[in-house]
Amino acid sequence: MNMMQYDYIPPVDIKTEPYTPETAHGPYIQIIEEPKQRGFRFRYECEGPSHGGLPGASSEKNRRTYPTVKVSNYVGQARVEVQLVSHTEPPRAHAHSLVGRHCTESGTCLLDIGPTDLTASSVACTQHHLHTRHEAGMSLPAVMSLPAVIFSNLGILHVTKKGVVEVLSRRLRDERKRQKGAHHPLTGRLPLR
Amino acid sequence: MNMMQYDYIPPVDIKTEPYTPETAHGPYIQIIEEPKQRGFRFRYECEGPSHGGLPGASSEKNRRTYPTVKVSNYVGQARVEVQLVSHTEPPRAHAHSLVGRHCTESGTCLLDIGPTDLTASSVACTQHHLHTRHEAGMSLPAVMSLPAVIFSNLGILHVTKKGVVEVLSRRLRDERKRQKGAHHPLTGRLPLR
DNA sequence: GACGTGGGAATTCCCAGACC
DNA sequence: GGTCTGGGAATTCCCACGTC
Numbered sequence: 001m002n003m004m005q006y007d008y009i010p011p012v013d014i015k016t017e018p019y020t021p022e023t024a025h026g027p028y029i030q031i032i033e034e035p036k037q038r039g040f041r042f043r044y045e046c047e048g049p050s051h052g053g054l055p056g057a058s059s060e061k062n063r064r065t066y067p068t069v070k071v072s073n074y075v076g077q078a079r080v081e082v083q084l085v086s087h088t089e090p091p092r093a094h095a096h097s098l099v100g101r102h103c104t105e106s107g108t109c110l111l112d113i114g115p116t117d118l119t120a121s122s123v124a125c126t127q128h129h130l131h132t133r134h135e136a137g138m139s140l141p142a143v144m145s146l147p148a149v150i151f152s153n154l155g156i157l158h159v160t161k162k163g164v165v166e167v168l169s170r171r172l173r174d175e176r177k178r179q180k181g182a183h184h185p186l187t188g189r190l191p192l193r
Numbered sequence: 194m195n196m197m198q199y200d201y202i203p204p205v206d207i208k209t210e211p212y213t214p215e216t217a218h219g220p221y222i223q224i225i226e227e228p229k230q231r232g233f234r235f236r237y238e239c240e241g242p243s244h245g246g247l248p249g250a251s252s253e254k255n256r257r258t259y260p261t262v263k264v265s266n267y268v269g270q271a272r273v274e275v276q277l278v279s280h281t282e283p284p285r286a287h288a289h290s291l292v293g294r295h296c297t298e299s300g301t302c303l304l305d306i307g308p309t310d311l312t313a314s315s316v317a318c319t320q321h322h323l324h325t326r327h328e329a330g331m332s333l334p335a336v337m338s339l340p341a342v343i344f345s346n347l348g349i350l351h352v353t354k355k356g357v358v359e360v361l362s363r364r365l366r367d368e369r370k371r372q373k374g375a376h377h378p379l380t381g382r383l384p385l386r
Numbered sequence: 387g388a389c390g391t392g393g394g395a396a397t398t399c400c401c402a403g404a405c406c
Numbered sequence: 407g408g409t410c411t412g413g414g415a416a417t418t419c420c421c422a423c424g425t426c
Contacts, residue, residue, distance in 0.1 A: 041412080041413080044396090044397060046398055047398070047400095050410055051410080051411060158397090160396080234393080239419085240419085240420095242389095243389075243391075244392070244393095245391045351417090353417070354399090387426100389424105390425075392421105392423090393421090393422090395418100395421100396417100396418075397417080397419085398415100398417070398418085399415080399417085400413105400414090400415085400416090401413090402413090403412090404409105405410075
């Protein structure tokens, strides 16, 4: 599970957007439950899809929990995006991918939620970090918030050593392309652990 | 290590030659040291050649021993051949191969020894058996025998599941061809364990 | 430095049971 | 019966160290 093997990765920092700490006046993300740090088995592409998702840190045999976040100090349409990053400071793009419900081809988990949604599902990480972005059009006075987002089906697709360069190149290319695109005024980053 | 997986193999018995028990009047093979039954790691073809040989049953860290046999009640030129067989009764051809010094393309270990040779080296097995044939032109009164044959470099090449049918087919074909060929008057079989 | 030995780890296969 | 979950085992890679 040692990610140190990827340290030779070109130091391209994808974290260029303004950082929004939890103490900010605007919307912010709360980590309700971290993903469990041990005992989760990575899956390779060759193993096919769906082999179960990351359990929550406090998950148990009988009472399963899942990684959970919450968009606080905000009410309205919102988008939560989760992606794997390195555990370095600053966090960098990671070659492994998030797979499962709500996950995209690019290895991230994208989820649109509204004020009426109860819960969502799917996404997390292990010794890595999770990057979470939230985009919103307006903010409201404190206390107000959206319902928790529960990622109940979030797997990690382990890239093989041979595939690292290819996957990471694609990922960084996509990231640059993305940054040239539409602006996301309220976008921030929040590493999970 | 369970060889039961090969039980579906066509029941072609390659043991058609006359059996020569150790109590016979003529030459016979003595097992001086069996191969160690546990702790030996099989190697696959993809791992390349030479990853060490089978240790003897009584082998230890500091004092290594090796599978050893002895042709007794005989003096003169002799040939010792070792091959892997199943642990069934009667023994059948086994898909795995013996590799290492004195081993042939066909997965057996072939060794010609004479009255002046001191020791030889290379060959063995694990939970399988070893078939040993000895061929000789003449026999002498008891007590006389050739020096021990020490197989100090005998590895087992593990055939993959995908390769079983192919390897075994080839092996059985070779065996039939062999039996049609030259006769070996004093040839016998002796399973190691 | 190439090769022989040994052994840890990465990757792939594949099966059993739960669930739909 | 087909898919989802979980996990054991098979296969492949690859590295460390001693020897020639």
